[in-house]
Amino acid sequence: MQQFVTAILVITVGGLLAWLTGRLKSLSVVIGTGSCVGGGLLALIPATEILMSGGQAAEIVLNLPLGAATMKLDAVSAFFSLPVIVLGSLAAVYAAATSHYDKHECGGYWFFYCLLMASMLFLTASANAVLFLMAWEIMSVAAFFLIIHRDEIASARNAAWRFLVASHVGTAGLFIMFAIISAHCGSFEFACFTRTPVSAETASLVFFLALFGFGVKVGLLPLHVWMPDSYAFADAHVSAVLSGAMSKMGFYGLIRVLMFLPVHSASWGWALAFGGLLTGVFALITALAQHDLKKVIAYSSMENAGIIMMGLGCAILAGIWKVPALAFAALTGSLLHVLNHAACKGLLFLGSGAAYFGTGTRKLEAMGGLAKTMPYTAMFFGIGAAAISGLPPFNSFISEFMIFLAGLQAARLGTSSALLLAGVILAGLGLIGGLAMATFSRTFGLVFLGASRSDKKVEPRESDWLVRLPMAILVLVIFLLALLSPFILIPVARVASMIAAASGVTFTPENAMLNIQPVMIAATISFFFMLFVVLVWRLRSRFFSGGDVNDRCTWDCGFAAPDARIQYTSSSFSQPVSEVFSSIVRPYRHGEKVAGFFPERASFRTDAPDSLLRYLYVPLFGLIDRAMVPLRALQHGRLHLYICYLAIVLLALLIWKVVAA
Amino acid sequence: MISIHSVVFFILTLLLAPALPGIINKVKAFFGGKMGPPVLQLYYDIAKLMRKSAAYSQTASMVTRLAPVVIFFSTLGAALLVPFFFSEACCRFAGDVILMAYLLGIGRFFMVIAAMDRGSAFEGMGASREVLYSALAEPAFFCGLLVLINETGDLSLSGIFSGLSTELWRQNPAIMLLIAVSWMIVLLTENARIPVDDPNTHLELTMIHEVMILDYSSKDLGLIEYASALKLWLFSSLLVGLTITAGAVPSYLHIPVFMLGMCAVAVIIGCVESTIARLRLIHIPKFIVGSGALAIIALILKIAGN
Numbered sequence A: 001m002q003q004f005v006t007a008i009l010v011i012t013v014g015g016l017l018a019w020l021t022g023r024l025k026s027l028s029v030v031i032g033t034g035s036c037v038g039g040g041l042l043a044l045i046p047a048t049e050i051l052m053s054g055g056q057a058a059e060i061v062l063n064l065p066l067g068a069a070t071m072k073l074d075a076v077s078a079f080f081s082l083p084v085i086v087l088g089s090l091a092a093v094y095a096a097a098t099s100h101y102d103k104h105e106c107g108g109y110w111f112f113y114c115l116l117m118a119s120m121l122f123l124t125a126s127a128n129a130v131l132f133l134m135a136w137e138i139m140s141v142a143a144f145f146l147i148i149h150r151d152e153i154a155s156a157r158n159a160a161w162r163f164l165v166a167s168h169v170g171t172a173g174l175f176i177m178f179a180i181i182s183a184h185c186g187s188f189e190f191a192c193f194t195r196t197p198v199s200a201e202t203a204s205l206v207f208f209l210a211l212f213g214f215g216v217k218v219g220l221l222p223l224h225v226w227m228p229d230s231y232a233f234a235d236a237h238v239s240a241v242l243s244g245a246m247s248k249m250g251f252y253g254l255i256r257v258l259m260f261l262p263v264h265s266a267s268w269g270w271a272l273a274f275g276g277l278l279t280g281v282f283a284l285i286t287a288l289a290q291h292d293l294k295k296v297i298a299y300s301s302m303e304n305a306g307i308i309m310m311g312l313g314c315a316i317l318a319g320i321w322k323v324p325a326l327a328f329a330a331l332t333g334s335l336l337h338v339l340n341h342a343a344c345k346g347l348l349f350l351g352s353g354a355a356y357f358g359t360g361t362r363k364l365e366a367m368g369g370l371a372k373t374m375p376y377t378a379m380f381f382g383i384g385a386a387a388i389s390g391l392p393p394f395n396s397f398i399s400e401f402m403i404f405l406a407g408l409q410a411a412r413l414g415t416s417s418a419l420l421l422a423g424v425i426l427a428g429l430g431l432i433g434g435l436a437m438a439t440f441s442r443t444f445g446l447v448f449l450g451a452s453r454s455d456k457k458v459e460p461r462e463s464d465w466l467v468r469l470p471m472a473i474l475v476l477v478i479f480l481l482a483l484l485s486p487f488i489l490i491p492v493a494r495v496a497s498m499i500a501a502a503s504g505v506t507f508t509p510e511n512a513m514l515n516i517q518p519v520m521i522a523a524t525i526s527f528f529f530m531l532f533v534v535l536v537w538r539l540r541s542r543f544f545s546g547g548d549v550n551d552r553c554t555w556d557c558g559f560a561a562p563d564a565r566i567q568y569t570s571s572s573f574s575q576p577v578s579e580v581f582s583s584i585v586r587p588y589r590h591g592e593k594v595a596g597f598f599p600e601r602a603s604f605r606t607d608a609p610d611s612l613l614r615y616l617y618v619p620l621f622g623l624i625d626r627a628m629v630p631l632r633a634l635q636h637g638r639l640h641l642y643i644c645y646l647a648i649v650l651l652a653l654l655i656w657k658v659v660a661a
Numbered sequence B: 001m002i003s004i005h006s007v008v009f010f011i012l013t014l015l016l017a018p019a020l021p022g023i024i025n026k027v028k029a030f031f032g033g034k035m036g037p038p039v040l041q042l043y044y045d046i047a048k049l050m051r052k053s054a055a056y057s058q059t060a061s062m063v064t065r066l067a068p069v070v071i072f073f074s075t076l077g078a079a080l081l082v083p084f085f086f087s088e089a090c091c092r093f094a095g096d097v098i099l100m101a102y103l104l105g106i107g108r109f110f111m112v113i114a115a116m117d118r119g120s121a122f123e124g125m126g127a128s129r130e131v132l133y134s135a136l137a138e139p140a141f142f143c144g145l146l147v148l149i150n151e152t153g154d155l156s157l158s159g160i161f162s163g164l165s166t167e168l169w170r171q172n173p174a175i176m177l178l179i180a181v182s183w184m185i186v187l188l189t190e191n192a193r194i195p196v197d198d199p200n201t202h203l204e205l206t207m208i209h210e211v212m213i214l215d216y217s218s219k220d221l222g223l224i225e226y227a228s229a230l231k232l233w234l235f236s237s238l239l240v241g242l243t244i245t246a247g248a249v250p251s252y253l254h255i256p257v258f259m260l261g262m263c264a265v266a267v268i269i270g271c272v273e274s275t276i277a278r279l280r281l282i283h284i285p286k287f288i289v290g291s292g293a294l295a296i297i298a299l300i301l302k303i304a305g306n
Helices: A002-020 A025-053 A075-097 A107-125 A129-147 A154-185 A190-195 A200-218 A227-233 A236-260 A266-288 A293-321 A324-359 A375-388 A395-413 A416-448 A465-483 A485-502 A509-543 A570-580 A611-627 A629-634 A639-660 B004-016 B019-031 B041-051 B062-081 B096-117 B121-152 B157-163 B166-171 B173-190 B218-244 B251-275 B281-305
Strands: A060-064 A067-071 A549-552 A588-590 A605-607 B055-057
Touching: A002 A025, A002 A107, A025 A075, A025 A107, A025 A485, A067 A129, A075 A107, A075 A236, A075 A324, A075 A465, A075 A485, A107 A129, A107 A236, A129 A154, A129 A190, A129 A227, A129 A236, A154 A190, A154 A200, A154 A227, A154 A236, A190 A236, A200 A236, A200 A266, A200 A293, A227 A236, A227 A293, A236 A293, A236 A324, A236 A485, A266 A293, A266 A416, A266 A570, A293 A324, A293 A395, A293 A416, A324 A375, A324 A395, A324 A465, A324 A485, A324 A509, A375 A395, A375 A416, A375 A465, A375 B096, A395 A416, A395 A465, A395 A509, A395 B096, A395 B121, A416 A570, A416 B096, A416 B121, A416 B281, A465 A485, A465 A509, A485 A509, A509 B062, A509 B096, A570 A605, A570 B121, A570 B281, A611 A629, B004 B062, B004 B218, B019 B041, B019 B218, B019 B251, B041 B218, B055 B062, B062 B096, B062 B218, B096 B121, B096 B157, B096 B218, B121 B157, B121 B173, B121 B281, B157 B218, B166 B173, B173 B218, B173 B251, B173 B281, B218 B251
Parallel strands: A549 B055
Antiparallel strands: A060 A067, A588 A605
């Protein structure tokens, strides 16, 4: 525990030093990176120790002016600190390696980056509502300053403000939620929350407030609108941390709250299962219509949050139905998906950043053919794309497989509600998997394959080895998570049983074996599949490629001079999907029609803003804005009148106090 | 764990799979009043392709060269998990059907990115359609499957299909028929048959599967053609296992009855292809979603019946 706190301090102090030395850019970068990596390594040791042993670290009690506050690192916190540590350190290295592209002042940027990482570690370790909310606020504010880094771009400013508003609306829900629980037990300590019995109505109120508050961070369906723009306008390494680590803190919070409430209600499970399904499908349909590389990846974060939520919902329902084997598969699967998604998403964002530095654009319509000029980045991104689509032999397949397995077990249970749940999981995950495959084959194909659509004459260059190193490590992590999954599942199962134990569900070793055995076979088959593919492919190109010619032109219906312009574009690729789901995503169409026999010029472009933003939030906030106009009379900018307001309120409170007494 | 039976049946499958498209073509030729190519034509084609050397587009990258191997092995891996001849699969475990679907999925992923690799307008067109149609077909397959799991109480494909019996058809004829029809549509979609896709069309604009492999030649094309035939065999054998049911056939008749069943599926596909035209592209999603709706109706009937 001391080591973990030291790590947090190292990162924070490193951030401060990086800020102070901001004038000397290279020194500031070295201090910032060094503190993130060093602090990360320092925190990694106690976290893995706790995960491996299953024990608990000693608590630290801080004597704050508000009262004593406990910091504690248990298996659940240690588990959720892993993505923060790994992605935070790797993204810091990446940031250092790409810092010469950034012409902005870098000291403050490093400070907020370190603050973000430190606050997330602090968040996982806080076992007190006040500490938790403090860490939560620091995390949100640090993230805001990181997103608004390129504040000369109006869209980046808008994105950051939207993030700040959404984040605070969510935090308001959390304040109310923690106030309700602590009012019941009279303390802000988490240890006290778990012991306090609450009525079923209060428990439901607490759960749905938590779902709202944490749902904003994870990107639950109507609350996701800040996500695509913020991830798109932040730098690649920041997006990687925001998506891979920060949004996972939402799940951490949600799971903590579930552990406070011993008796769960079926409505929570259904809310999570259906909410997750709708989130996943909506995210992918919208992702398929996007033309900004990073927005596609951002929407996919939302989709994966949907998958994790479906798993959690299934686990809650299984706990209520007293089917531990089913709960085990669902809970372990969704926990493992947290790690898998962090690894894939980190890799994809870092890869998208490398593609951006190579080409100078994020527009899918202006990319293409990068596999020839940036072969390593292409290979890394390709692995990430296949992995995040949940395809074997990569890591996300294993976690999705476990959630699928939960669905299959639910189908066997036989009750009507279990069949419905199985239908939601199997059909829903099947559709989500298919659409994810569509999204990422499109993205990878448009960016890295084919011929370049860019009209620039400069060839993109492969990035430096230091930029590629974090990506290579993440690829390694992906393979380890996939091939060693039966072993990795053991500590994950320990975390899962700790979560389940809070609501009175105990997992027996048989439950675990029942679910881990299929994973083991699936991982083995995947491994041999990969082995055979690589082997035969090498053999084919080494010994059976005699006489092959590599200089023919692509077959285009007999047209002998194909060029990059006749390729399928991102708009054309997504047109059939947008057509089918036209009630959900409605792309704007811009351009001039083709007219006459010898058309001179014509153009076509689509643009698909988020439907909920367009049809719900913009009208809604417009309405609120108009309704609030009269209140502007109160806000006139005269300081002495503001002080007068304060005096009036205090006086009113005093009178109320006296009268009430 | 692996019985000698299932290995023999697996090898038999690998040998027989390319004959299935031959039977379909014979049926189509019969409807057209022609002799048609021999049933073994695909064997000759693949043998010829394997002897040739390949021609690649200059736009093609490593993905184009890697994809055929991935497609071949992913289909082979999926075949390990599917029960043939009313027997056990080579490998059975809880949830093997998910691995089967996702192995076919990685084959498709590579097919699609390889199509985009050559930078052709037509191949991109096929890729864009393929990903949408296959995504829409997934829920239909899984919904049908979960009703069968509920009926048989087993989580592996071998267990599910050995647990099916004529009794089940007698008790729930509507549910079983709905699943059979929806799986037939899934089969037609996944294997690029009419009315979703026309394997023999002469216009690149209207193709889906064929257009994605336009640039392939020689051994690469041979591997892909073989994988397609094997995939057709996989889906057909699931359909045969569902309709004839393992419980209804005495064990000494397993091989002949299964072969007859496979021929029957091929004849049905041939009849469908000869009698109806390919749907217009804008109607195809409705057709596939329709199959999902049938499977969901089956599920609802099952839920209501409980």
